[in-house]
Structures are given as structure tokens and as C-alpha cells.
Amino acid sequence: MKRSPGPVNGPPEEPAAQPIDRPLETEAERRRRRAVFLRELAEARELRARVQPRRTKERRMREALRMRTFRI
Secondary structure: OOOOOOOOOOOOOOOOOOOOOOOOOHHHHHHHHHHHHHHHHHHHHHHHHOHHHHHHHHHHHHHHHHHHHHHH
């Protein structure tokens, strides 16, 4: 008696990914999103500086040393 092949133990196959139908964003929209991102990044850095002042001081000192090293 032959056994029929059972289900394969693997992830189920998914259909090919369909491209998302959305209009291309304009340059102004891209700049607006970028400005928001950079603002949030700056806020996060300020928060980190307040929460971890010792690390911030060390980072500033290392950066100053690095800048001093490459001055002519």
C-alpha cells in the first residue's frame, strides 16, 4: 500500500508580492517627512543628553579630541 504525500512541514507558500499602488510622493512631501524625522532625532538626542549626562560629556570630549587631531 502506497502512502500519499502529506502536508509539507514548512511555511505556506504566499502569492507573489503585489506592488503597492500609491502615487509617487512629491518633493515637498518628502522634505516635510524628512524635516519631521530630523526634528524627532534632535529631540531624542537632547533627551539622551539629559538622561545620561556622563556619557554625553565623554562623547563631547572624544569628539573634541578627534576634531583637534585633524586640525592643521
